[in-house]
Amino acid sequence: xxxxxxxxxxxxxxxxxxxxxxxxxxxxxxxxxxxxxxxxxxxxxxxxxxxxxxxxxxxxxxxxxxxxxxxxxxxxxxxxxxxxxxxxxxxxxxxxxxxxxxxxxxxxxxxxxxxxxxxxxxxxxxxxxxxxxxxxxxxxxxxxxxxxxxxxxxxxxxxxxxxxxxxxxxxxxxxxxxxxxxxxxxxxxxxxxxxxxxxxxxxxxxxxxxxxxxxxxxxxxxxxxxxxxxxxxxxxxxxxxxxxxxxxxxxxxxxxxxxxxxxxxxxxxxxxxxxxxxxxxxxxxxxxxxxxxxxxxxxxxxxxxxxxxxxxxxxxxxxxxxxxxxxxxxxxxxxxxxxxxxxxxxxxxxxxxxxxxxxxxxxxxxxxxxxx
Amino acid sequence: xxxxxxxxxxxxxxxxxxxxxxxxxxxxxxxxxxxxxxxxxxxxxxxxxxxxxxxxxxxxxxxxxxxxxxxxxxxxxxxxxxxxxxxxxxxxxxxxxxxxxxxxxxxxxxxxxxxxxxxxxxxxxxxxxxxxxxxxxxxxxxxxxxxxxxxxxxxxxxxxxxxxxxxxxxxxxxxxxxxxxxxxxxxxxxxxxxxxxxxxxxxxxxxxxxxxxxxxxxxxxxxxxxxxxxxxxxxxxxxxxxxxxxxxxxxxxxxxxxxxxxxxxxxxxxxxxxxxxxxxxxxxxxxxxxxxxxxxxxxxxxxxxxxxxxxxxxxxxxxxxxxxxxxxxxxxxxxxxxxxx
Ligand SMILES: Nc1ncnc2c1ncn2[C@@H]1O[C@H](COP(=O)(O)OP(=O)(O)OP(=O)(O)O)[C@@H](O)[C@H]1O
Ligand SMILES: [Mg+2]
Numbered sequence: 001x002x003x004x005x006x007x008x009x010x011x012x013x014x015x016x017x018x019x020x021x022x023x024x025x026x027x028x029x030x031x032x033x034x035x036x037x038x039x040x041x042x043x044x045x046x047x048x049x050x051x052x053x054x055x056x057x058x059x060x061x062x063x064x065x066x067x068x069x070x071x072x073x074x075x076x077x078x079x080x081x082x083x084x085x086x087x088x089x090x091x092x093x094x095x096x097x098x099x100x101x102x103x104x105x106x107x108x109x110x111x112x113x114x115x116x117x118x119x120x121x122x123x124x125x126x127x128x129x130x131x132x133x134x135x136x137x138x139x140x141x142x143x144x145x146x147x148x149x150x151x152x153x154x155x156x157x158x159x160x161x162x163x164x165x166x167x168x169x170x171x172x173x174x175x176x177x178x179x180x181x182x183x184x185x186x187x188x189x190x191x192x193x194x195x196x197x198x199x200x201x202x203x204x205x206x207x208x209x210x211x212x213x214x215x216x217x218x219x220x221x222x223x224x225x226x227x228x229x230x231x232x233x234x235x236x237x238x239x240x241x242x243x244x245x246x247x248x249x250x251x252x253x254x255x256x257x258x259x260x261x262x263x264x265x266x267x268x269x270x271x272x273x274x275x276x277x278x279x280x281x282x283x284x285x286x287x288x289x290x291x292x293x294x295x296x297x298x299x300x301x302x303x304x305x306x307x308x309x310x311x312x313x314x315x316x317x318x319x320x321x322x323x324x325x326x327x328x329x330x331x332x333x334x335x336x337x338x339x340x341x342x343x344x345x346x347x348x349x350x351x352x353x354x355x356x357x358x359x360x361x362x363x364x365x366x367x368x369x370x371x372x
Numbered sequence: 373x374x375x376x377x378x379x380x381x382x383x384x385x386x387x388x389x390x391x392x393x394x395x396x397x398x399x400x401x402x403x404x405x406x407x408x409x410x411x412x413x414x415x416x417x418x419x420x421x422x423x424x425x426x427x428x429x430x431x432x433x434x435x436x437x438x439x440x441x442x443x444x445x446x447x448x449x450x451x452x453x454x455x456x457x458x459x460x461x462x463x464x465x466x467x468x469x470x471x472x473x474x475x476x477x478x479x480x481x482x483x484x485x486x487x488x489x490x491x492x493x494x495x496x497x498x499x500x501x502x503x504x505x506x507x508x509x510x511x512x513x514x515x516x517x518x519x520x521x522x523x524x525x526x527x528x529x530x531x532x533x534x535x536x537x538x539x540x541x542x543x544x545x546x547x548x549x550x551x552x553x554x555x556x557x558x559x560x561x562x563x564x565x566x567x568x569x570x571x572x573x574x575x576x577x578x579x580x581x582x583x584x585x586x587x588x589x590x591x592x593x594x595x596x597x598x599x600x601x602x603x604x605x606x607x608x609x610x611x612x613x614x615x616x617x618x619x620x621x622x623x624x625x626x627x628x629x630x631x632x633x634x635x636x637x638x639x640x641x642x643x644x645x646x647x648x649x650x651x652x653x654x655x656x657x658x659x660x661x662x663x664x665x666x667x668x669x670x671x672x673x674x675x676x677x678x679x680x681x682x683x684x685x686x687x688x689x690x691x692x693x694x695x696x697x698x699x700x701x702x703x704x705x706x707x708x709x710x711x712x713x
Contacts, residue, residue, distance in 0.1 A: 002483070002487065003413075003416075003482060003483075004482050004483065004532065004535055004536050005535075008535055048531060052510075052511065052512075052523075053508070053510055053511045054499070054500075054503075054511060054526065054527050054530045055500070055503065055530055055531075055534060057503055057508055060500075060503045060504055060541065061506075063539050063541060064504055064541040064542050065542075067394055067539060067540050067541070067542065068392075068393055068394060068542050070392065080538075080539040082531060082535055085531075087531075087534075087539075130389070131389055160506050161506070
């Protein structure tokens with residue numbers, strides 16, 4: 001065996017793959033663990049053989065950037081190894097994402113919670129931008145949440161180096177609802193400001209609990225933006241009418257943010273408005289955002305561990321291994337003795353969370369069956 | 373007077389980032405480390421290939437004249453120049469060229485030319501570099517523009533190359549650092565006229581291109597290589613830059629870079645390399661030559677091993693189901709899911 005193959009085999013042996021947890025466009029994701037420590041990890045398996053141009057660009061980008069970036073608010077790539085024709089990325093395991101949290105209607109967000117998520121988002125993004133990396137696909141679904149509540153920027157499949165001024169880039173990036181107007185107008189010379197617009201949209205979404213600018217097509221996206229923020233004037237955004245795909249969409253008046261975000265403080269709206277400034281060069285930078293009064297005013301950001309959690313998150317933290325879940329007894333009380341633990345009633349919280357979690361119940365039944 | 377801050381690689385703001393890069397951590401060596409690594413690789417390859425020859429027909433390796441580490445290096449160097457030619461042909465940007473060259477060099481710190489001939493490794497390294505620098509082209513148009521090359525020549529090796537690079541694709545280049553210096557020196561108070569500065573920049577860039585034929589990028593950070601090349605182009609300007617940054621000490625550190633570039637920056641003689649390549653045809657590892665007897669033997673062995681593993685796995689699942697193991701079914705489902713590794 002070659003030294004390179006041997007090194008790969010050694011790396012591979014360090015990680016155990018357990019079960020499939022998700023599937024993306026170009027990869028299957030498994031839950032797994034580190035053999036030596038039992039630490040929970042995720043393995044993202046990318047099929048390589050299926051592309052006629054070899055290694056897929058998204059995989060190349062993701063590996064390239066995650067190999068270099070180490071920050072508490074950027075997902076950690078722990079290892080890379082290959083198995084036959086697959087590329088395996090070993091990532092820290094993250095329980096949920098911001099989209100699921102936003103959609104979970106049982107959760108209530110306090111302004112301090114939103115501030116905490118925004119601070120983590122800006123810290124991670126400031127680090128990317130400081131490294132001259134544009135993410136180009138920020139959206140709630142790509143902001144993953146660790147069991148300790150830390151928010152992590154993930155999915156670097158569209159990322160690229162911030163180009164030298166004057167270098168053309170594709171404008172076909174960023175999921176539509178989070179895409180800034182300069183890209184919708186076909187601008188090919190853009191900057192870190194594109195990510196800031198996305199962050200602004202996410203900020204608004206955290207307050208509204210529904211996407212802020214949900215356009216139905218690229219054209220409708222511009223209309224949706226202008227309806228919300230008013231049609232930009234030449235003064236507000238010099239030169240925008242000269243952009244390659246500029247079209248006149250109609251005149252919409254500017255309505256104050258205050259009308260929609262009725263409960264927000266002045267600092268909050270000030271920072272939000274600076275993220276969604278039309279003129280990209282006037283949009284706030286991640287670094288300046290972190291120094292914005294919003295982050296220094298009361299209420300202070302919630303500690304990450306105290307942030308609202310989804311049901312999946314709490315069970316994930318509490319359920320495995322089975323015998324550690326003292327609330328289990330109650331769940332199976334109808335089905336016979338099963339796994340009997342202490343006779344104390346389970347904490348109410350845990351009970352609510354465990355019900356509706358099918359897998360843990362299935363496993364429990366199977367255990368019953370063998371015992372019988 | 374302090375010069376204004378610039379987004380350059382040598383400026384303090386950016387240096388710490390380089391220090392956390394994979395290049396800084398995993399791809400910098402001393403001259404001695406490079407020598408030891410290459411010698412060890414070379415000797416291990418010779419031992420393994422000799423062994424293969426002997427087991428095929430005893431005594432057959434005695435008159436084979438294997439390559440030594442220096443000869444391997446000369447061959448790689450020749451293929452570095454081929455990358456530049458191809459980049460000219462395809463009009464790839466400097467970033468692609470420099471990255472492809474770095475990949476080729478790093479590859480041969482993990483492999484030897486007796487296992488993997490640099491021609492296809494070079495083609496693969498460059499193709500991979502087009503992707504990692506975000507200038508992708510289709511494999512079809514890449515290989516159809518290179519004589520006697522098929523897509524499979526690249527596809528077969530891409531994974532091996534990526535693996536040899538430890539999937540560390542980001543490279544910090546001296547030409548980018550030189551760009552930073554160039555922005556700085558225009559701000560110098562006694563800067564020469566712009567046309568002269570441009571000539572200096574072009575000359576320094578030529579030195580950087582020459583430096584790619586040498587080991588300097590495996591030893592020194594890009595900012596020092598850039599400064600060395602600027603010094604080779606125009607010592608006075610380099611010195612006043614260093615003064616403006618209070619970095620006169622940097623000028624001493626770059627003496628050995630200058631020496632190495634001047635000493636090793638020549639293109640190897642075609643005759644010498646042709647002779648090496650001729651010998652390589654005889655001493656290359658037969659296990660890596662697709663279709664050869666040794667290759668087929670090795671592959672048959674590997675196939676039967678993985679077949680055995682698969683059968684054992686299937687067997688376990690079957691037994692588990694038969695014995696009514698409650699997890700048997702689940703195991704079977706997972707085994708299916710995972711049929712490909
Ligand atoms: N680090 C992780 N920890 C835990 N689960 C993860 C992790 N990364 C991904 N997942 C799960 O796997 C799923 C697929 O992830 P992936 O990033 O490949 O694709 P995606 O973001 O869902 O889709 P797309 O590829 O279209 O962006 C995710 O939706 C998530 O449920
Ligand atoms: Mg995603």
